[in-house]
Amino acid sequence: MQQHQGSIGIFDSGYGGLTILKEIVHLLPQYNYLYLGDNARSPYGTRSYETVYQYTLQAVNWFFKQGCSLVILACNTASAKALRTIQQNDLPKMGGLHHRVLGVIRPTSEIIGSFTQTGNVGLFATSGTVQSQSYVIEIKKFFPYIQVFQEACPMWVPLIENNEFDNAGADYFIQKHVNQLMAQNSRIDTILLGCTHYPLLKDRIQKYVPANTTILAQGTIVAHSLQNYLQRHPEIAHKCTQESTTHYYTTDNPIEFNQKASIFFGNSIISQSAQLT
């Protein structure tokens, strides 16, 4: 029996996926979870398709070796640049009948139409997610009338990963990108935080947008989508162990991970070291 048999895997390049995990555990506390942050190689947001794909595939393999049947890429960049290839090309070779990999872009795109009144949606995301056009393409499938205005924010993840997001320096970069996004269309009424790190900036972003703007973080959306998925797929749900445990792994220094992770997660965290290659 593998060490984490039946755990649901939650993956991010670093700490951001913890904002998703937190909401999933809140909604579905009965399951076992295994979190992996590839902190040693984060950020992914400025890396090439091939690199993000290779790193993500290594992570998915690691989860399967630990005994997970279901893995959520709680990272928009990995969802944008690696998910489709892994689902279509790699999973069939890896015993695809028994394993599933899901992302965060589709569940968010499916529901965005219920938030906007004007049909003008802003997206803050990493350069990789913006370049991929994944949100523009996915949202069009569900809501053809919605216009998506994208703004890449390459400084935001490094500020967050280095715990430098709560000061005037961070405000400079937040205001700059808010202004650049709103300059694209003044009728944007909903802004999607399309990077799992960004919920930490939500209050600071709110200060610079018009008061009636909805700022949408993905955590609860992804959690409800997972709940729905497990109801629709009992064959996968049956493989998910229900002992209410969560284990954390990082590819970098666990002590540093424990210190920073609590900022994202709220509670203290004890992590272990993972080798992906």
Ligand code: DGL
């Ligand atoms: N948190 C990840 C996302 O949702 C990316 C952060 C990074 O650049 O590594 O896109």
